[in-house]
Structure formats: C-alpha cells, structure tokens
Amino acid sequence: xxxxxxxxxxxxxxxxxxxxxxxxxxxxxxxxxxxxxxxxxxxxxxxxxxxxxxxxxxxxxxxxxxxxxxxxxxxxxxxxxxxxxxxxxxxxxxx
Numbered sequence: 001x002x003x004x005x006x007x008x009x010x011x012x013x014x015x016x017x018x019x020x021x022x023x024x025x026x027x028x029x030x031x032x033x034x035x036x037x038x039x040x041x042x043x044x045x046x047x048x049x050x051x052x053x054x055x056x057x058x059x060x061x062x063x064x065x066x067x068x069x070x071x072x073x074x075x076x077x078x079x080x081x082x083x084x085x086x087x088x089x090x091x092x093x094x095x
Contacts, residue, residue: 004063004075007082011056014085015039015049021092032057049088052081 015035016026022042027035036050036057059078062069070078 002063004059004070004078007079008056008060008063011053011078011082011085014082014089015053017089018042018049018085018092021089032060045088049085052085056081 012032012035019026019035019038019042023038027038033054036053039053040046040050042049056078059070059074063078
C-alpha cells in the first residue's frame with residue numbers, strides 16, 4: 001500500500017478513535033462517509049474534523065487503485081489532514 005493510502009487509513013482510524021473516546025462507539029460498515037456524521041457531533045471541532053475525513057475519503061479510491069493519478073499537492077494535503085486527525089485523537093486519549 002502507498003504512503004498516501006496509509007495516510008487515508010490513519011485518518012479514518014483516528015476518526016474512529018475520537019468517536020470511541022467521546023461516545024464509547026464508532027460507526028461500523030463499509031460506508032466511511034456515514035462515520036463523519038457521528039464525528040461531527042463529537043465536540044465543537046467535530047465538523048472541522050469531519051471535513052478532513054471527507055476530503056481523505058474523496059482521495060481513497062484513487063489512492064488505492066490509481067495512486068499515480070493523485071497529485072503531489074493532494075498527497076501532501078492528505079498527509080496533513082491525517083496528521084491533524086491523529087493529533088486530535090491523541091489529545092482525546094490524553095484528556
């Protein structure tokens with residue numbers, strides 16, 4: 001798997017972790033977009049985080065199947081969004 005694909009999965013996992021800390025559950029299933037609905041309600045910053053996850057999901061199929069079509073700029077953005085989500089998940093775990 002490409003570093004881009006791993007970044008996308010890290011962002012999704014961080015979203016799930018935030019929801020687990022806040023609610024004791026996360027949205028299961030193949031449709032990760034449904035998980036953003038739960039993340040939006042996680043905290044005052046939930047909507048901002050959900051937007052990052054949505055952006056990562058927009059790149060997911062391309063990253064996994066046609067990574068060569070993802071621009072360098074989008075790859076860098078994906079890594080930044082994933083880092084932001086992972087950072088917030090870490091903060092949630094530490095509170």
